[in-house]
Amino acid sequence: MPREITAYSNPLVKRVRDLRDKRHRREARQFLAEGLRILTEARETGRLPRLLFFARPSAQHPLVRDLVAAVEQNGGEAIETTPDILSKLSGKDNPQAVVGVFDEFGTTLDALDRTSAGIWLVAERLRDPGNLGTILRTGDAVGAGGLILIGECVDPFSVEAVRASMGALFTMPVVQTGWGDFLNWLRQGPGQLVGLSLDTDHDYRGVRYAAPTFLLTGNEAQGMPAEYAAACDTLVKIPMLGKADSLNAAVATAVMAYEVLAQQRG
Amino acid sequence: MPREITAYSNPLVKRVRDLRDKRHRREARQFLAEGLRILTEARETGRLPRLLFFARPSAQHPLVRDLVAAVEQNGGEAIETTPDILSKLSGKDNPQAVVGVFDEFGTTLDALDRTSAGIWLVAERLRDPGNLGTILRTGDAVGAGGLILIGECVDPFSVEAVRASMGALFTMPVVQTGWGDFLNWLRQGPGQLVGLSLDTDHDYRGVRYAAPTFLLTGNEAQGMPAEYAAACDTLVKIPMLGKADSLNAAVATAVMAYEVLAQQRG
Numbered sequence: 063m064p065r066e067i068t069a070y071s072n073p074l075v076k077r078v079r080d081l082r083d084k085r086h087r088r089e090a091r092q093f094l095a096e097g098l099r100i101l102t103e104a105r106e107t108g109r110l111p112r113l114l115f116f117a118r119p120s121a122q123h124p125l126v127r128d129l130v131a132a133v134e135q136n137g138g139e140a141i142e143t144t145p146d147i148l149s150k151l152s153g154k155d156n157p158q159a160v161v162g163v164f165d166e167f168g169t170t171l172d173a174l175d176r177t178s179a180g181i182w183l184v185a186e187r188l189r190d191p192g193n194l195g196t197i198l199r200t201g202d203a204v205g206a207g208g209l210i211l212i213g214e215c216v217d218p219f220s221v222e223a224v225r226a227s228m229g230a231l232f233t234m235p236v237v238q239t240g241w242g243d244f245l246n247w248l249r250q251g252p253g254q255l256v257g258l259s260l261d262t263d264h265d266y267r268g269v270r271y272a273a274p275t276f277l278l279t280g281n282e283a284q285g286m287p288a289e290y291a292a293a294c295d296t297l298v299k300i301p302m303l304g305k306a307d308s309l310n311a312a313v314a315t316a317v318m319a320y321e322v323l324a325q326q327r328g
Numbered sequence: 329m330p331r332e333i334t335a336y337s338n339p340l341v342k343r344v345r346d347l348r349d350k351r352h353r354r355e356a357r358q359f360l361a362e363g364l365r366i367l368t369e370a371r372e373t374g375r376l377p378r379l380l381f382f383a384r385p386s387a388q389h390p391l392v393r394d395l396v397a398a399v400e401q402n403g404g405e406a407i408e409t410t411p412d413i414l415s416k417l418s419g420k421d422n423p424q425a426v427v428g429v430f431d432e433f434g435t436t437l438d439a440l441d442r443t444s445a446g447i448w449l450v451a452e453r454l455r456d457p458g459n460l461g462t463i464l465r466t467g468d469a470v471g472a473g474g475l476i477l478i479g480e481c482v483d484p485f486s487v488e489a490v491r492a493s494m495g496a497l498f499t500m501p502v503v504q505t506g507w508g509d510f511l512n513w514l515r516q517g518p519g520q521l522v523g524l525s526l527d528t529d530h531d532y533r534g535v536r537y538a539a540p541t542f543l544l545t546g547n548e549a550q551g552m553p554a555e556y557a558a559a560c561d562t563l564v565k566i567p568m569l570g571k572a573d574s575l576n577a578a579v580a581t582a583v584m585a586y587e588v589l590a591q592q593r594g
Contacts, residue, residue, distance in 0.1 A: 200336040202570030304468030317586045
């Protein structure tokens with residue numbers, strides 16, 4: 063039976079709300095995910111929250127009932143609460159029906175099977191959580207093998223990143239590593255490293271992308287360091303016909319990834 | 329000579345800060361844009377703010393000096409203030425060097441020359457300001473003729489949309505209209521209407537896009553109404569290989585727009 067929490071002063075509410083903050087996530091090694099759609103997606107990939115908060119008005123929703131049962135069967139706890147407390151937990155005026163607290167997870171380069179996918183996404187010093195989540199969502203859509211984060215990137219477990227990923231955080235392997243380790247790993251097997259750059263004449267449509275292709279996207283404001291660009295097998299450019307000199311990082315990654323996908327599907 | 333405002337209680341500070349709110353923007357018919365990059369871009373397209381706030385530490389930056397001079401010559405006012413007040417105006421911890429108050433602008437369907445561009449972007453009930461701004465930024469990059477907003481869309485002059493557009497709000501014509509008026513106008517001249525949909529077998533790469541092509545993107549959560557889909561000349565689908573059933577709306581628009589651009593450039 064789910065227990066009930068209706069007081070905002072409840073210490074558990076405070077602890078969960080603190081998970082919106084990176085420092086608290088690091089300490090607890092847990093993160094928040096919200097919404098029936100995302101939590102159901104997580105469940106389908108075998109990930110269930112330790113804690114599941116749901117609001118009384120949605121307690122009878124079949125998907126909520128299924129989630130509650132699955133969480134409890136898995137040894138987690140389901141907690142009935144008020145829409146107001148759900149709002150506080152999610153930081154949104156219109157709260158989702160459910161908020162879950164998940165254990166953090168992740169993977170390592172050595173655990174990746176690079177031959178399992180034709181496209182791999184690599185991003186360095188990505189700063190915007192919305193971009194990170196959107197890149198995960200795109201990665202899922204193109205069947206990418208995973209997302210490799212290089213250097214000081216935004217936390218993939220931030221509330222905004224999880225939200226923008228629309229559940230792809232649960233389906234896409236994410237590795238957090240450094241440039242040197244990545245490059246060492248990359249060169250121990252097949253795979254071409256393709257960098258998105260403004261300083262090249264190679265149009266992205268004119269290059270052949272064999273599997274596996276690793277697409278490297280640089281920092282939103284600065285692009286990638288010259289050293290990284292020099293280590294790429296190919297640099298490619300997406301045409302820019304207007305006044306602006308760059309695309310949004312998630313948009314550029316998606317335009318590239320769909321070109322690679324189209325070529326690899328023949 | 330710029331006047332100086334250092335008190336947060338100054339009524340002008342409050343009035344400008346209120347422009348972060350849609351209701352106040354509607355009443356004042358003005359909006360905020362931040363950052364040297366965006367304001368310089370605006371200036372290059374001939375748009376100068378009525379009011380320009382800048383922080384003392386950046387007063388000697390050449391681009392700030394140029395902006396101040398241009399604004400004053402144009403009959404506007406430049407106001408020196410503190411980084412703290414700039415933070416309050418922009419709602420960000422790390423304020424931009426400048427914040428400008430611009431008169432709203434916009435255009436109408438009848439003012440568009442549809443033969444001036446091969447790509448036009450159309451979005452209906454777009455709800456996320458980041459998506460709207462990102463679509464404008466992409467539209468600029470592909471040389472689109474403009475963005476036509478159908479129905480209840482998020483305000484293109486919201487701080488978040490202007491920010492995400494990276495200045496493209498100033499370079500891309502934006503029309504806000506209704507579905508009936510749009511369709512009437514569309515059918516009075518050349519142009520195919522291509523809708524992004526999940527309910528079609530037409531892969532987006534298998535369709536020929538003659539100029540001018542109007543790309544219609546539906547609401548983030550629901551897609552477009554059946555009536556709109558039925559009015560399209562073609563519905564196309566972007567392949568989805570993963571668990572998720574849709575892409576971010578700005579990403580989907582960009583993937584489509586770059587396919588159209590690639591075809592039209594031959």
